[in-house]
Amino acid sequence: MSIPNEPQIDAKMIADHGLSPEEYQKILDIMGREPSYTELGVFSAMWNEHCSYKSSKIWLKTLPTTGECVIMGPGENAGVVDIGDGQAVIFKMESHNHPSYIEPYQGAATGVGGILRDVFTMGARPIAAMNALRFGDPKHKKTRHLVSGVVSGVGGYGNCFGVPTIGGEVEFDARYNGNILVNAFAAGLADTDKIFYSEAKGVGLPVVYLGAKTGRDGVGGATMASAEFGDDIEEKRPTVQVGDPFTEKRLMEATLELMQTGAVIAIQDMGAAGLTCSAVEMGAKGNLGIELNLDDVPVREEGMTPYEMMLSESQERMLMVLHPEKEEKARAVFEKWELDFATVGKTTDDLRFRLIWQGTEVGNMPIKQLGDEAPEYDRPWVKTKPPAPLDSSTIPDADIADALLKLIASPALCSRKWVWEQYDTLIGSNSITTPGSDAGVIRVDGHESKALAFSSDVTPRYVEADPFEGGKQAVAECWRNITCSGALPLAATDNLNFGNPEKPEIMGQLVGAIKGIGEACRALNFPIVSGNVSLYNETNGIGILPTPTIAGVGLLGDWQQAANIAFKEKDEVILLVGAPKNWGSHLGQSIYLRDILGRIEGTPPPVDLSHEKNTGDFIRSLINQNIATAVHDCSDGGLGIALAEMCMAGKIGANISESKTNPISAFFGEDQGRYIITVKQSEYGKLKSIAEKALIQVNRIGTTGGDSLKLGQARSISIKELKSAHEGWFPDYMKEEL
Amino acid sequence: MKSALIVFPGSNRDRDMIKAITQISGIEPYLIWHKQTSLPDVDIIIIPGGFSYGDYLRSGAIAARSPIMKAVKKAAQDGVKILGVCNGFQILTEAGLLPGVLMRNKSLKFICKNVKLEIANANTDFTKGYKNEQIINCPVAHHDGNFFTDEKTLSQIEENNQVAFRYANGTNPNGSLNDIAGIFNKEKNVLGMMPHPENLIEKAHGGTDGRALFECLFGVKS
Numbered sequence: 001m002s003i004p005n006e007p008q009i010d011a012k013m014i015a016d017h018g019l020s021p022e023e024y025q026k027i028l029d030i031m032g033r034e035p036s037y038t039e040l041g042v043f044s045a046m047w048n049e050h051c052s053y054k055s056s057k058i059w060l061k062t063l064p065t066t067g068e069c070v071i072m073g074p075g076e077n078a079g080v081v082d083i084g085d086g087q088a089v090i091f092k093m094e095s096h097n098h099p100s101y102i103e104p105y106q107g108a109a110t111g112v113g114g115i116l117r118d119v120f121t122m123g124a125r126p127i128a129a130m131n132a133l134r135f136g137d138p139k140h141k142k143t144r145h146l147v148s149g150v151v152s153g154v155g156g157y158g159n160c161f162g163v164p165t166i167g168g169e170v171e172f173d174a175r176y177n178g179n180i181l182v183n184a185f186a187a188g189l190a191d192t193d194k195i196f197y198s199e200a201k202g203v204g205l206p207v208v209y210l211g212a213k214t215g216r217d218g219v220g221g222a223t224m225a226s227a228e229f230g231d232d233i234e235e236k237r238p239t240v241q242v243g244d245p246f247t248e249k250r251l252m253e254a255t256l257e258l259m260q261t262g263a264v265i266a267i268q269d270m271g272a273a274g275l276t277c278s279a280v281e282m283g284a285k286g287n288l289g290i291e292l293n294l295d296d297v298p299v300r301e302e303g304m305t306p307y308e309m310m311l312s313e314s315q316e317r318m319l320m321v322l323h324p325e326k327e328e329k330a331r332a333v334f335e336k337w338e339l340d341f342a343t344v345g346k347t348t349d350d351l352r353f354r355l356i357w358q359g360t361e362v363g364n365m366p367i368k369q370l371g372d373e374a375p376e377y378d379r380p381w382v383k384t385k386p387p388a389p390l391d392s393s394t395i396p397d398a399d400i401a402d403a404l405l406k407l408i409a410s411p412a413l414c415s416r417k418w419v420w421e422q423y424d425t426l427i428g429s430n431s432i433t434t435p436g437s438d439a440g441v442i443r444v445d446g447h448e449s450k451a452l453a454f455s456s457d458v459t460p461r462y463v464e465a466d467p468f469e470g471g472k473q474a475v476a477e478c479w480r481n482i483t484c485s486g487a488l489p490l491a492a493t494d495n496l497n498f499g500n501p502e503k504p505e506i507m508g509q510l511v512g513a514i515k516g517i518g519e520a521c522r523a524l525n526f527p528i529v530s531g532n533v534s535l536y537n538e539t540n541g542i543g544i545l546p547t548p549t550i551a552g553v554g555l556l557g558d559w560q561q562a563a564n565i566a567f568k569e570k571d572e573v574i575l576l577v578g579a580p581k582n583w584g585s586h587l588g589q590s591i592y593l594r595d596i597l598g599r600i601e602g603t604p605p606p607v608d609l610s611h612e613k614n615t616g617d618f619i620r621s622l623i624n625q626n627i628a629t630a631v632h633d634c635s636d637g638g639l640g641i642a643l644a645e646m647c648m649a650g651k652i653g654a655n656i657s658e659s660k661t662n663p664i665s666a667f668f669g670e671d672q673g674r675y676i677i678t679v680k681q682s683e684y685g686k687l688k689s690i691a692e693k694a695l696i697q698v699n700r701i702g703t704t705g706g707d708s709l710k711l712g713q714a715r716s717i718s719i720k721e722l723k724s725a726h727e728g729w730f731p732d733y734m735k736e737e738l
Numbered sequence: 739m740k741s742a743l744i745v746f747p748g749s750n751r752d753r754d755m756i757k758a759i760t761q762i763s764g765i766e767p768y769l770i771w772h773k774q775t776s777l778p779d780v781d782i783i784i785i786p787g788g789f790s791y792g793d794y795l796r797s798g799a800i801a802a803r804s805p806i807m808k809a810v811k812k813a814a815q816d817g818v819k820i821l822g823v824c825n826g827f828q829i830l831t832e833a834g835l836l837p838g839v840l841m842r843n844k845s846l847k848f849i850c851k852n853v854k855l856e857i858a859n860a861n862t863d864f865t866k867g868y869k870n871e872q873i874i875n876c877p878v879a880h881h882d883g884n885f886f887t888d889e890k891t892l893s894q895i896e897e898n899n900q901v902a903f904r905y906a907n908g909t910n911p912n913g914s915l916n917d918i919a920g921i922f923n924k925e926k927n928v929l930g931m932m933p934h935p936e937n938l939i940e941k942a943h944g945g946t947d948g949r950a951l952f953e954c955l956f957g958v959k960s
Contacts, residue, residue: 152848155847155848159789159848159850160789245789246794247792249747249750249789336771337747338747420850421850421851424850424879427937428753429753429757429758559942
């Protein structure tokens, strides 16, 4: 076959497509001839790390992905989890790291757009969004600009689309200076009998293109996302897509309306690698071939080549296989919403992926091999050497109140209000708990009392020190945060952000973290139902902190029972649950050690999964019995920070007794599996007997009341002072924004 | 009372509004697609929040020129009550049914938070469920809520008691002139407001201060 007007393939072009010589040889073997330029593009799009998971697949397979409530695990656009009463929650988290570093507003916006599309492609109306953002050192010259752009982009897209953003994370660390992380999560609600999948069925059926027109934006984006950054980064700007939330909103309404007509057989959104990936996935899953007539693809620029059309990552596009007799009805729906509707091809029985352009065949590839025979690597890896434990005798005495004020006002622990006030947290009228608590809680439409809780978590410095324990901790903290709302954690999605997997030590981090995640998910009955892997997060050879973000979903029987962190009344008993008798002891890898003493040392706090499960189940039962009036877990910054947050949220102070041992480790240690709760004085006796029966350690540590927080012997700090310290840093920092 | 809710491409608080109206009045509003040219016989017309036409050009500008707006203007002249919230307010100003414009927030950022509102005129069909100078809670969620007009118009608005709500206790989130959060037309049958009363009508919302607006508008007692 000869293809006219196409450039010749040479070694440089192969390398520019992110393909190794071995991978190119494999393409030659599969094709039995030299591929055309367009075909090379298609292969590179399907075989890049982002789409093929070639470095991670072998390890991802070890994760638990099934469970009583799991309707669909990884492999579709998003995971599907049963929440009873014929309803399902559909959710996923996905990264948009590389584009967001190059062009923060559009990169973040299209990250949100992509994940929303994954959810409504399956027939679910999005009901909640979260985002986990990681930026470089606040002092780095680019950081302020990136924070500003990413937050505006997340808000700009989500607010216009109309989904409440109810949680997330914002973290700063110099290790993200050259490579920020933008992980976007979305969840939607659907009836269990009305979920749509991507598997094409039936031969000779129309393949229909819907949504926005195809332009040159994002050509090669997925390949770009699978490479390290160097100093040529500015040149990559054209590979960033441009988002249009208004079109996305119409695309969702049209898609959901179309689904109700019964016209849709299979559906796949055009995300990474656009038309290529969506068409190949639909065909390969259904054991069918696909023939596309590229002259019929709606384009918004003149002279687009087949290569550009196949690799464009223009946003807000869908591909569907429709019932031919309902094609006209479907067209009418899309015309109402003023979106493009074009029949661009058909399903075939020959298992070939064929591309026709101007009457000529410009591509003809075996469809199964494009997906299924993508390279899969068992890359060499070395286990991360665990650091030496911290010698606690090296921790100098300090003023607890001063330390608390310093930490609560630090970039790591200060209020993220400046961020979340730019997100619409209320749209939908179902937001029960908005950002600022442990988990966001959203009421379930169509049910009188149910609600869903969402949280996103990971502590990258723990993962760096010990990937296995850090992986466990990410899962445990997410599970714990959902538990704090009173919800039963059901399932999670993972977004694994790592450096270059071709380096054995980076691969070792990935392997260790996945093993830890798997172990924790199994112990906590918290399967991974969807996810995304983002590798090559390096700039000039420096990798990010390993960041396996875990976002989870939990179910609450009655939203009226949803707990939050705010102290509710004065004179309530404050209890520390699940902690050792000395309250806390582990300062290794803690925020205190890093931000007060400037030391990054020691092992991260270990996670005892059975302790975690027992304590969490106990806390949940207290919430469900209306015994606990406020609930918060102890995480970054430890007990002292958690107590300050509860005071500020409830505008009620607290008097905490003196700790039995070193107050620094008691108030700032980051021991895992600990919760603070409050109960009415009258309920304390009842609680104690329940705890004894359940063999749960409960320490009575203080009483609520007054307008200041007093930690043991330390001077008391007024809530006003705490709040002004806590809420000051972010707006002050961003004021200098250019 | 019967109501019609206008849906534009990009409306997104239409669902919140439908829920609030249905829950409070017991009757679902008619949903009117923006391309329609006539309205059913209704007592109340609602223009909900969102990003009609993606806020392209100027927020509300394109929607104000949609086919249905001729019928809405006619209804306004005929004394039908019209409530525009958030993007609805922007559309009503762009359509000339209310004075002034809504500029980008002073911070230049989208802002979603709870604010305090003072009832500036409780003697209307929309606000008689409140008392003059009463302070209520209400959330805002907008990018373009900074009310502005020329001095002459502003003094007319004030003299005619056209201000419905003002941001109170220093909670003005957007730089609006005279802390204006919502205004009536001269005849007091058209109300536009930036805050979202439909998001504060039941216990799940953390308060019910928005309820009285719908209760008196729809003539139902709590």
